[in-house]
Amino acid sequence: QYDPLHVHEFAPGAPDDLAELCMGLLQRDPTARLTGTDVLARAAAAQGVPIPRRPPSGPSTQAPALLGREDLVAALHDAYDATSKGAPVTVYVHGGSGIGKTALIDHFLSTLRRGGEAVVLHGRCYERETVPFKAFDSVVDSLTHHLRRLPQVEAAALMPRDVHELTRLFPVLARVQLVADAPQRVFDGPDQQEARRRAFRGLKELLARIADRRPLVLRMADLQWGDEDSARLLSELVTPPDAPALLVIGSYRSDEGVASPMLRDLQRLYERPGMRGDVRNLFVPPLSHKHAEQLALLRMGRSDQAALAEAARIALESEGNPLFVEELVRHAVHSRRLGDQREISLEQLVLTRLGSLPEHARRLLEVVAVAGRPVPQNLAFGTAGLGEEDHTALGILRSQHLVRTHGARDADTVECYHDRVRAAVLAQIDPGELITHHRQLAAAFEREGGDPEVTAHHFHAAGAPERAVHFACIAAERAAAVLAFNRAAELYRLAHAWTDPAAAHLRPRHHLLRLRADVLVLAGRCGEAAPLYLEAAAGEVAPLSLELRRRACEQLLVSGRIDEGVKLLRPVLAEVGLSYPPTPSRANMSIITRSTQLSLRGINFRGASEADIPATELLRTDVCLSAGKGLAFVDPVRGYSFVLRGLLLALQAGEPRRIALI
Numbered sequence: 001q002y003d004p005l006h007v008h009e010f011a012p013g014a015p016d017d018l019a020e021l022c023m024g025l026l027q028r029d030p031t032a033r034l035t036g037t038d039v040l041a042r043a044a045a046a047q048g049v050p051i052p053r054r055p056p057s058g059p060s061t062q063a064p065a066l067l068g069r070e071d072l073v074a075a076l077h078d079a080y081d082a083t084s085k086g087a088p089v090t091v092y093v094h095g096g097s098g099i100g101k102t103a104l105i106d107h108f109l110s111t112l113r114r115g116g117e118a119v120v121l122h123g124r125c126y127e128r129e130t131v132p133f134k135a136f137d138s139v140v141d142s143l144t145h146h147l148r149r150l151p152q153v154e155a156a157a158l159m160p161r162d163v164h165e166l167t168r169l170f171p172v173l174a175r176v177q178l179v180a181d182a183p184q185r186v187f188d189g190p191d192q193q194e195a196r197r198r199a200f201r202g203l204k205e206l207l208a209r210i211a212d213r214r215p216l217v218l219r220m221a222d223l224q225w226g227d228e229d230s231a232r233l234l235s236e237l238v239t240p241p242d243a244p245a246l247l248v249i250g251s252y253r254s255d256e257g258v259a260s261p262m263l264r265d266l267q268r269l270y271e272r273p274g275m276r277g278d279v280r281n282l283f284v285p286p287l288s289h290k291h292a293e294q295l296a297l298l299r300m301g302r303s304d305q306a307a308l309a310e311a312a313r314i315a316l317e318s319e320g321n322p323l324f325v326e327e328l329v330r331h332a333v334h335s336r337r338l339g340d341q342r343e344i345s346l347e348q349l350v351l352t353r354l355g356s357l358p359e360h361a362r363r364l365l366e367v368v369a370v371a372g373r374p375v376p377q378n379l380a381f382g383t384a385g386l387g388e389e390d391h392t393a394l395g396i397l398r399s400q401h402l403v404r405t406h407g408a409r410d411a412d413t414v415e416c417y418h419d420r421v422r423a424a425v426l427a428q429i430d431p432g433e434l435i436t437h438h439r440q441l442a443a444a445f446e447r448e449g450g451d452p453e454v455t456a457h458h459f460h461a462a463g464a465p466e467r468a469v470h471f472a473c474i475a476a477e478r479a480a481a482v483l484a485f486n487r488a489a490e491l492y493r494l495a496h497a498w499t500d501p502a503a504a505h506l507r508p509r510h511h512l513l514r515l516r517a518d519v520l521v522l523a524g525r526c527g528e529a530a531p532l533y534l535e536a537a538a539g540e541v542a543p544l545s546l547e548l549r550r551r552a553c554e555q556l557l558v559s560g561r562i563d564e565g566v567k568l569l570r571p572v573l574a575e576v577g578l579s580y581p582p583t584p585s586r587a588n589m590s591i592i593t594r595s596t597q598l599s600l601r602g603i604n605f606r607g608a609s610e611a612d613i614p615a616t617e618l619l620r621t622d623v624c625l626s627a628g629k630g631l632a633f634v635d636p637v638r639g640y641s642f643v644l645r646g647l648l649l650a651l652q653a654g655e656p657r658r659i660a661l662i
Contacts, residue, residue, distance in 0.1 A: 068102065083211075291320075376411050473491070546619065594647075
């Protein structure tokens with residue numbers, strides 16, 4: 001139940017390296033305990049004998065004791081029980097950083113695991129993670145592992161009809177043999193929005209089939225760093241019809257919720273009729289002073305008068321934050337052993353640990369902090385310029401609770417233990433050195449074929465905007481390809497912002513504006529796309545300028561900005577030799593005339609490719625279709641007149657896609 005007393009309390013004369021080795025072997029948390037590899041590495045370092053670097057295995061986390069949270073645990077169990085009624089329940093657990101959200105949820109989930117019935121799928125967002133649908137990316141990884149463990153017959157019964165569209169969003173699912181072998185449904189339409197809807201339905205159906213057989217829990221941490229595409233997917237999963245009876249537990253930091261794109265979008269979606277469902281909020285407050293003292297005493301393993309006084313000071317300094325209690329206790333025990341009687345504080349704790357690091361460990365920590373997300377261990381070592389002789393750096397950082405690792409292989413990742421650690425490290429880095437770290441990380445990610453968005457951000461921070469724009473565009477194209485349209489729009493926004501207006505570039509700024517507007521339309525954000533099309537049109541020449549104004553006009557009309565849309569539509573029509581009916585009666589006359597023409601000519605046509613049709617004819621057809629689409633619900637008479645005009649023009653040109661659209 002308690003951490004062991006330090007070796008020096010029993011044997012003050014023991015050598016420091018031997019004492020630290022003993023304490024590493026006596027760690028109460030098995031995942032933080034030194035492994036055989038660690039012991040060999042320390043022995044080799046002491047003798048100056050190089051051995052191949054193998055970082056310690058397993059994470060270095062130690063969950064704090066759960067005190068004063070009984071009511072919150074009961075609320076989570078109540079939400080879990082409510083899913084038995086056949087409907088989803090969503091619980092948002094929020095509070096400050098390090099306040100115990102993770103410990104609370106882990107404690108609850110551990111009780112479910114002991115029952116052995118529930119399927120728990122884990123996910124987490126990272127601040128610098130840039131994958132599309134980031135809140136679901138690791139959830140689907142967990143889902144993939146679950147499916148691969150199931151007997152083939154049982155897994156086959158779970159497969160949704162749209163599983164191949166789902167793998168377009170989450171390619172990792174193709175690792176499930178049944179998914180890879182599933183017959184491909186015939187769906188080769190150009191509508192990316194429909195493909196996205198099918199993918200969403202596929203995940204919804206898959207989760208529903210799992211939930212029909214066993215209780216299902218989705219746990220998603222750090223939603224404050226989620227994206228809008230994840231919000232749309234989550235709202236689809238928990239919204240009728242056919243919503244799976246699952247429990248969704250999402251956690252986020254209260255102070256960052258307002259600025260979160262995902263949480264803002266969820267709030268907006270929940271305000272729609274019939275969208276909210278059973279949504280509950282659990283606020284995790286700081287521990288009371290009494291409970292913080294109890295936690296400190298528990299971690300110190302003592303209850304004498306000196307320990308009581310120290311625990312009271314720690315409870316006060318921690319302000320009820322369990323993580324800070326844990327770290328302050330460790331710091332206090334270490335400081336008192338060294339004869340340091342200064343009053344304990346968080347600032348002193350972080351500065352002391354950073355100041356005591358050897359140079360090679362500090363360089364590695366700086367690289368991990370600048371990376372801002374889990375980074376492969378071999379990449380971090382290479383970027384920090386560490387060689388085989390520096391293999392002990394990772395063990396030192398883990399023992400100081402400055403980083404955590406996620407496996408023993410070179411490709412497994414390392415990250416800062418906590419964001420407060422990362423912030424403290426970044427504050428100590430010289431600005432010039434910070435740029436150097438970003439440049440080296442960017443080069444490493446480019447060399448290793450890493451995430452292009454991460455590469456773009458590092459190039460931008462390193463002062464290389466052209467490279468940043470190049471990789472941001474690659475990342476945007478990949479996001480759009482997996483139907484993460486909101487993510488693609490944000491990436492094109494960054495690329496546009498990073499482009500120097502005075503510099504010649506392969507992708508001019510107005511071209512980036514058009515690309516961003518295109519994906520905003522696919523994301524359903526038509527009102528935001530219209531001004532971007534207009535701005536892009538100002539930088540183009542005819543006929544592309546006219547085409548972009550046509551698109552802007554359509555998006556204004558379909559987003560409900562009718563007056564602006566009609567004002568723009570009139571000159572666009574004039575430029576292609578058409579006119580806007582001045583009155584409804586004139587529109588009716590146009591309908592009668594076009595209907596007569598259509599009945600006389602019929603709907604037969606001779607098919608032709610776009611390349612063989614003059615661009616002006618195609619543009620006239622598109623303008624009519626845009627006007628008909630935009631006016632259909634607000635001015636149906638004029639809208640129908642434009643639809644008939646467009647149909648006649650499309651039949652005359654013989655372009656099959658436009659005829660099909662009508």
